[in-house]
Amino acid sequence: MVWFKVHVQQALYHSTLIIPPALTINASPPNATWKYGHYDAAIFTVDDTRCEEWPTSGLKGHAVVEVHLIMQPLPLQGKTSSASWAARFLTYVQWLDVMPQQHGNLLEHTMQMHVLKCAM
Structure with a gap:
């Protein structure tokens, strides 16, 4: 199954009780x-075994x-799967x-932001 967009929602960093509108x-x-x-x-979190929490950790354990x-693998037709990948x-x-x-x-130095380049 393939999606062309997904809505993501999370709590605010400084006030975890406030849930802003979903982002696409x-x-x-x-x-x-x-x-x-x-x-x-x-x-994205790329290492969920570490206890790095963005944004306080910077980009450690994360990737830009x-x-x-965006896709989700589906089990074979007529089969119900409890495999961990089925819900990811x-x-x-x-x-x-x-x-x-x-x-x-x-x-x-000037903007105090990361400079990014496409990886090869």
């Missing part, structure tokens, strides 16, 4: 409207990605590397 992550292939597709960037495909979404992404700056800093 788009992953649309090229079409008549979007010549190059419509792909949103997101921060551009989402190109899989994504195909373009990974973005954080580029180190002068003197080994991770943040760009």
Whole structure:
């Protein structure tokens, strides 16, 4: 099963009791409207065994990605599966590397933001 967008909702970082409106992550292939597709960037947890919590941990245990495909594998027709993968979404992404700056800093000096580059 393939989705072209998914709605994501989470609590605010500074006030976990406040739940803001859901955000949409788009992953649309090229079409008549979007010549190059419509792909949103997101921060994904890539190591759920570590106790890193974004944003206080920075990007440790996380990755900045551009989402190109959102999918969910389905069990064989007529079979019900309790496999752990049956309740998970899989994504195909373009990974973005954080580029180190002068003197080994991770943040760009003027804007104090990460500089990203498509990984190869």
